[in-house]
C-alpha cells in the first residue's frame with residue numbers, strides 16, 4: 357500500500373494550528389505519510405494587499421487567522437478545493453460549520469476512492485426534526501469512513517505548543533490509530549474512543565454552554581454562577597445525546613477532553629464566551645461583534661443554539677433543555693439576559 361497523502365480542508369484559526377501539527381507529523385511518521393506536501397485548501401481572499409495563499413506559501417504563516425506562528429514548508433496553500441484534495445487519502449475537515457454543506461457539494465465525486473476523513477468541525481446539521489453529526493454527513497455525502505476529533509483546544513494555545521489534550525472518536529480502531537499518528541505530539545495528547553457521535557456532539561453543544569458562560573461574565577455574576585452554568589450545561593449536553601442518539605458513551609462527557617474539559621476551557625477562554633460577554637456589556641448584535649472582535653473568525657455557538665432550538669421545537673422537547681433554550685432566546689429573540697438563570 358502507498359503512503360497516506362493528507363489534505364486539510366479549511367485554513368482558519370484552528371485549521372492553521374492543526375496544519376502546523378500535521379505538517380510536522382507527516383515528517384515524523386514518513387513511513388506512513390507522504391511528507392513532501394500537505395495541501396491546505398484556502399478560501400481565497402486578500403489580506404493587506406496580498407492573496408492569502410501567496411502569504412502562506414511565501415511567508416509560511418497565516419497572517420490573517422493565526423499570526424506569528426510559522427507553518428512547516430510542506431504545508432502548501434491551494435485556492436481550488438478540488439485541486440487541494442486531488443490524490444489525497446486522508447482528508448481533514450476543519451472549517452466553520454456554516455460552510456460545510458457548500459464545500460461537500462464541491463467535493464462530491466472528486467475524492468479518492470478508499471480515502472478516509474476526520475472532522476474537527478464543531479456544530480450539527482439540523483433539518484427540522486432530523487439531526488446529524490458532521491462525521492455522518494461527510495461519510496454519507498462522500499462515501500468515505502469519517503471519524504471526529506474534538507477537545508479542549510483553544511487554537512492559539514495549541515499552535516504555540518502549550519500542553520493540551522484532545523479526543524478522537526474513531527470509526528474503526530485502525531482509522532483512530534492513523535489519525536492519532538497525524539495529530540499527536542508530546543504536548544498535544546490524543547485519546548481514542550469508539551464514539552463518533554458523542555465526541556462530535558460534545559464539541560457542538562459546549563459552544564452553546566460557552567455563550568451562556570459569556571452572558572454570566574457580562575452580567576458580572578462571578579465564579580459560582582459560571583460553575584453552575586458549566587455543570588448544568590454539561591448535564592444538558594449529556595441528556596441531549598442520550599435522548600437523541602444511540603450508543604453515545606458516558607465517558608465522552610466525564611472522562612474525555614471532548615466533554616468536561618472543553619466545557620471548561622471554552623467557558624473560560626473561547627471566542628463564544630468573549631463575544632457573549634460583549635453582547636451584554638456593549639449591547640451590540642452578535643454579527644457586529646463577530647466582525648469587530650474576531651476579524652474574520654467565526655462564532656459557532658449562537659448558530660448551534662438556533663439549530664438545536666429548531667430541532668427541539670420540532671420534537672416538542674424545548675422544555676427539557678432550559679439552558680439551551682435560554683441561550684437561543686437571548687441571542688435571537690430579544691429575551692433580556694437577566695432572565696438567563698431564571699428557572700434553571
Ligand SMILES: NC(=O)C1=CN([C@@H]2O[C@H](COP(=O)(O)OP(=O)(O)OC[C@H]3O[C@@H](n4cnc5c(N)ncnc54)[C@H](O)[C@@H]3O)[C@@H](O)[C@H]2O)C=CC1
Pocket residue numbers: 366367368369370371372398399400421450451452453455476477478479509510511512652653654655656
Ligand atoms: N479556533 C479554535 O480555537 C477552535 C475551533 N474549532 C472549530 O473548528 C472549526 C473551524 O474553526 P477555525 O479554523 O477556527 O475557523 P475561523 O473561525 O478562524 O474562521 C475563519 C475561516 O472561515 C473561512 N471562511 C470565511 N468565509 C468562508 C466561505 N464563504 N466559505 C468557506 N470558508 C470561509 C475563512 O477562509 C477562514 O479559513 C469550527 O467549527 C470551530 O468551532 C475547534 C477547536 C478550536
Ligand SMILES: O=C(CO)COP(=O)(O)O
Pocket residue numbers: 478507508509510511566618621622625626627628629656
Ligand atoms: O472549541 C474551542 C476550544 O476547544 C474554541 O471555542 P471558541 O470557538 O468559543 O473559541
